[in-house]
Amino acid sequence: MNRFRRASSILGATIAATLVIAGCASGSTSTTDNTPITLTLATFNKFGYSDAMLAQYHTLHPNVTVVQNIAATSQAAQDNMFTKLAAGSGLGDVEAVEVDWMPKLKQYSNLFVDLTTSDTKSRWLDWKSASATVNGKLIGAGTDIGPEAICYRSEPFVKAGLAGDPAGVATLLTGDWNNYYSVGQQFAAKKTGVAWFDSAGATFQGLANQYQNFFEQNDGTVIATTNPDVKAAFTSVLNASATSSAHLQEWSTDWNAGMANGAWATMLCPSWMLGVISGNGPKITDWKIANVFPNGGGNWGGSYLTVPTQGKHTAAAKELALWLTAPEQQIAAFVTTGNYPSQVKAYTDPALTGAMNPYFNNAPIGQIFAARAQAVKVTPYKGVKYAAIMQAVQDGLTRVESKKQTIDASWAQVVSDIKALS
C-alpha cells in the first residue's frame, strides 16, 4: 500500500511539473524574436497568391509560414468575416475584403489594425486607399482594382458572321449599353447555339458601377428605390436578357459548368475575372479580350487585405499584408490570375506593361487593362447597405430570369425588400 502510494505521488508530481514547464514555454510569442509562427491568409475566389509567392515570403522571413485558405466566393468570405467578428475569434491573421462590403466593416474599424506606415502614404490610387480609411486610420491595404473589358469567344462570333479579332470586336461594341444589347440581338438571331451573355445579374453589375450615387447618397441615405437610373438599368438588362442571356446565376454550380461548356459568347470582364474564366474552362481555346466597354469604362470590384485585431500575431500579419500588396507582388498576381494592381508604382513597371496572357490567345493584358483603367471616370459611392441592396436587386433579376415573375412584379418586391432593410 505504501509503495503504491509513493509511486503514484511521484508520478503525479512529475506530471504536474511537466505541465507547469510546458505552460511557461507557450507564453508570449513576440514577433521581434524568431519563434516560428504560422500565419493564416484568408482570401476568396482568385487573388493570384501562388504557392511560389508564399514560399518566397518564407525565404525572406524564415520563421513565418503562410497558409492560405481560399473561400469559394466573396459572399462566403463576407459571411465568415461577420460571423467571426461577432464571435471574437476564428478569423485568419490576414483577411481579404471586397470593396462592396468594406463600408460595412468600416463601422467596426476598431476591430482592425492600422496598416499605415511610411511606405503606405502614396502606394495606392487615392480613391482606393480612401475607401479603406476611417478617420485617418488605414484598415485595408489595397490589392487589385477591377477595370472592365469585354471577354468574348471568337468561334461563335465568326459563326454569326461578326468580326472575330479583338480590334474588330472593340469597334463593334464601342458605344453604350443599347449598342451592346442590339449587337447581342443580332447575334442571337443567328442561332449559334450559344447565348450572348451569362446572366442579367452579372451584366447589371457593369451598369451599377458606372454611377456615382446608384443606391446611396454620399451621406448613406438609401435612394435605390427612387433613383430612376436603378429602375431603368433593371428594366433594360432584363429586356435584353430575354433573348441574349444564358440565364445562369453568377457563381452557381450551373454557371461554373456553363463556363466549362462555353455556354455564352461574351461577358463583362473585370481583370480578376480572367483567372475565373481560365480556371473554369481549361478546355476552351477561343476566349479573347476586346479593349472596349459599353459607355466607355467601369470598375467592378477590387479588394483589400485587412488585419483583424483578434489575431495572435498582428505585427507579423501587418508585415505580410503590406508585402503582398507591394507593387512587385501584385504584378506577379496579375500575371498569374489577372488581378490588376491598384499600386501606382506598378503602372510604369515593364513587367506589367508587357504582360501577356496565353490562355486568352496572348492578349496583351497589361496594355488592355491599363487603357480600361484610364477609361474609368466614376468611383461609385458604396455605403453600409450597398451589399444588402445589391443582393436584393440581384434576387429580383434572378426571379425574372428564371421566369417566376414579370419585371414590374419583381421590381415591386425588390422595393419592399430594400425598405425592410432599415
Added chain:
Amino acid sequence: MIRRAVVRWSGKEGTPRRLQVSQQLGRLDVKFSPYLFVSPFFVLFALVGLFPLVYTGWVSVHDWDLIGGEGNWVGISNFVFILQQRQFWIALRNTLSIFLLSAIPQLIVAIAIAAVLDTNLRNKTFWRMSVLLPFIVMPVAVALIFGSMFGERYGLVNTTLAQIGIGPILWHTDPLASQVAIATMVNFRWTGYNALILLAGMQAIPRDLYESAAIDGAGRLRRFFSITIPQLRPTMIFVIITATIGGLQIFDEPRLYDQIGLGGADQQWMTMTIYLYKLGWTQLNFGRAASVAWLLFLVIVVIGLANLAITRRIASSEST
C-alpha cells in the same frame, strides 16, 4: 477511533433523542443525494439551454447590432416588425413544408427498412451498419454534392431524367421542387438512423405474439400491420418528436443548396433558421434575429404540444 455514543436511553422503552453523527449523515445522504445525482443534467441545461433562451429574449427586446452590441430598449417592436414581414410567413410555410416532406416519407421508409432488418438476414450486422452510413457523412458535404446534383441545367439528376424523357425539373427555381430536393437530403441522412431506432423497438416486441398470430393464420403483412405497428407506438412517438424538433430547425442543407445560401431569390427554400441567419448575420440586426429565434421556439412548443395531445389520445385509446 471511538465515537462518542450520543444515544441516551431513558427508561425501558428507548426513545433516541439524538442520532449519531454518522446516522445523521446517512439520513441526509438518502434525502439529498438523488438530487445531486441528477443535478449535472440541470446544471448543463441551465448553462446551454435555459441561459441562451433567456439571453435571446433579452436581445430580442433591444435594438442590437451583431458586432456593435446592445442598443436601446425597443420592447416588442422587433416582434411586430417580423410578424409583418412577408418573408417571415414564407419562411414559416417553407419550414413546415420541408418538415412534412422529410418526416413522413422518412418514417415510412424507416419502418420498412427496420422490418426488413428484423428478419433473418445473413450478415445482419453488416446490413445494420451500412444503413447508418449516410448518417456519418457530414451534412455540409451532402448539401454541397446534392446542391450540385440538383443543378437545373447541368446537374446529374436532370441529365439523367432527360435521358428517360422527363423534362428539366426546376430544382432551384420552383419552391416545391427545391423543397423536395432538400427533404431528400434530410431523408438521406436520417432514414437509416431512425430505422435503427425502430429496429430496436421492434426487437423488444415479444415473439410469441407473432407465433400465436401465425398459428391463427395471419400472413406476414397482416402480422406487420396488426402487431408490429401498434407495438411500436412508444418508439414511433419518440422518433416523431425528435424528427419534429430537428426538422423545424434544419439549417445546413438549405444553406449550402446554392452559392448564396439565403434560401433562393424568391425565398423558395428559405427556412426559419435561414431567415434568422439572414437578419442576424448579413443585415447584422441581432435584435430582429433573436425575435425570429423566439418565434421559432414558440412554434416548436406549439407543435410539440399538439404532438403530445395527439399521441396521448392514440395511446389512451390503445390501452382500452
